[in-house]
Amino acid sequence: MFTGGCNLTCPYCHNGGLVLDPEGYSDYPLDELLADLEKRKGFIDGVVISGGEPTIDSGLPAFLTQLKALGFQIKLDSNGLLPEVIADLLERNLLDYVAIDLKTAPSRYGELHNHPVNSEPLRRTVELLSQATVEVEYRTTCIPELVGEAEIDEIGDLLKGAPLWVLQQYVAEHAMVKEWQELCAYAPDALRALATRAGHYVEEVQIRGL
Numbered sequence: 001m002f003t004g005g006c007n008l009t010c011p012y013c014h015n016g017g018l019v020l021d022p023e024g025y026s027d028y029p030l031d032e033l034l035a036d037l038e039k040r041k042g043f044i045d046g047v048v049i050s051g052g053e054p055t056i057d058s059g060l061p062a063f064l065t066q067l068k069a070l071g072f073q074i075k076l077d078s079n080g081l082l083p084e085v086i087a088d089l090l091e092r093n094l095l096d097y098v099a100i101d102l103k104t105a106p107s108r109y110g111e112l113h114n115h116p117v118n119s120e121p122l123r124r125t126v127e128l129l130s131q132a133t134v135e136v137e138y139r140t141t142c143i144p145e146l147v148g149e150a151e152i153d154e155i156g157d158l159l160k161g162a163p164l165w166v167l168q169q170y171v172a173e174h175a176m177v178k179e180w181q182e183l184c185a186y187a188p189d190a191l192r193a194l195a196t197r198a199g200h201y202v203e204e205v206q207i208r209g210l
Contacts, residue, residue: 001033003060006053007081009176010103010112012143012183016176018052030063038070046073046096054078055085064094075099080125081117090132097135100125104146105154111146126158137164138202142186142194144170152194156201165202167195169209 002015004022013019037047047067054060055078064074075097078086089095103112106119129136138159140147159165170185186194188210199205 001047001049003049003051003054003057005056006051006079007056008053008079008103008112008117009114011175011177011180012141012146012170012172013176014171014174015050015052019176022052034066034070037067037072041071044072046075048075048077050077053081055082060085061089061092061094064089065092068094073097077101079103081119081121083121083124083128086125087128090128090134095134097137098129098132099137099139100129102138102140102155102158104140105151106158107154108146108151123158126162130162136162137166138162139166139168141168141170142191143180143183144186145183147194149194149197152197156198160201162202164204164206165198166206166208167191167198169207171209 002018004018004025006013006019009019017024049060049064054076067074073096074094076086076089076095077099078101080086080100080102086095086098102122103109106122109117109119109122126138140155169191170183172181172183172185175181175183191207191210195205195207
C-alpha cells in the first residue's frame with residue numbers, strides 16, 4: 001500500500017508522483033481495500049506500507065489497526081524522520097517489521113529537500129529501534145553523488161551494532177528529477193567495496209540490485 005506526500009523531496013526518488021502530486025492519484029476506497037484484503041487472507045499474510053512517507057499520514061494508526069484486526073503482519077517503510085509516530089505504532093503493537101531508508105550521511109540531509117532538514121530525529125529513530133522487538137532493516141541507495149566512503153562511515157557510526165544494513169544499487173531511469181536520470185550508478189565492484197566498509201559497523205550487510 002502506498003501513501004501520498006512526503007517530508008523530503010529526494011531528487012532520485014522513484015515515486016516522484018506520490019511526493020510532488022499526491023492529489024493526482026485516486027484514493028482506493030478503504031472499505032473496498034479491506035474487503036479485497038480479507039478475500040486474499042489465504043494467499044498473503046502481510047502488508048507493506050510505503051510511500052511517499054507513511055508516517056506523515058494522520059490516518060495511519062487507524063488503518064494499521066484495521067489490518068491487524070484482519071490478522072495481517074505489517075511492514076512499514078519510512079525515512080525515520082518522525083520517531084514519535086514510529087514509537088506510537090510500536091507501543092500499539094501495530095508493526096512487525098520496520099525498514100528505514102537512510103538517504104546519505106545525516107550531515108547532508110539538507111540536500112534532500114527544498115528547505116533545511118533536521119536529521120537529529122534519525123538518531124532517535126535508530127535508538128528507538130535498537131530497543132524494539134520487531135525486525136528492523138536499514139537501507140541506503142548508493143548514488144555516487146550522495147554516498148561514498150565518508151558517508152558510509154558517518155551512517156555506520158549512527159548504526160553501530162544494528163542487525164541489518166542493505167545497500168541498494170541506484171536505478172537512474174526512475175529518478176524524480178530529470179538530471180538525476182542521467183547519473184551513472186556504481187560499478188558492481190565499487191558497490192561491493194562500500195558493502196565491505198559498511199560491514200565494519202553492523203551485524204549483516206546485504207546488497208540489492210546487482
